[in-house]
Amino acid sequence: MAYWLYKSEPSVWSWDDQVAAGEAGTFWSGVRNHVAKKNLEAMRLGEQGFFYHSNDGRAVVGVVEVIRTYYPDHTDASGRFGMVDIRAVAPLPAPVSLEAIKAEPALRAMVLVANSRLSVQPVTDAEWALVRRMGGL
DNA sequence: GCCAACGTTGGC
DNA sequence: GCCAACGTTGGC
Secondary structure (H helix, E strand, O other): EEEEEEEOOOOOOOHHEEEEEEEEEEEEEOOOOHHHHHHHHHHHOOEEEEEEOOOOOOOEEEEEEEEEEEEOOOOOOOOOOEEEEEEEEEEEEEEHHHHHHHHHHHHHHHHHHHHOOOEEEEHHHHHHHHHHHOOOO
């Protein structure tokens, strides 16, 4: 089981929006980067990930899971990119800020820090466990 | 609001 | 197939 991290600007699509989408979840459209695409393609049903607020917020705020694997992104006219469906699993009792992540030596190699522009990222088992713990789960 | 980092586009 | 120009992301 792999772990992931999804970035979203809360003004566009927030954790609250994701929670409001409920059990049925939503599609994660709009990825137009081939590294992010590769990550989407590698996702398996039930795999979990962090939901991160970029720009306004800059914190990991919740846990989501994949409920539908890779299929074509209807918002991509070129037909080159796809998406998955995800749903909210649980909020982090204490959101973990980017600042806190950067301050943690064990998280120095996290993609969020090393390649901050990648919108869909892999998270290692160790990073997953640590950030969850920092977030009070 | 600025700007660095990065990806993509398109001319050659 | 290279690379300059341009656009976008996202932290600060």
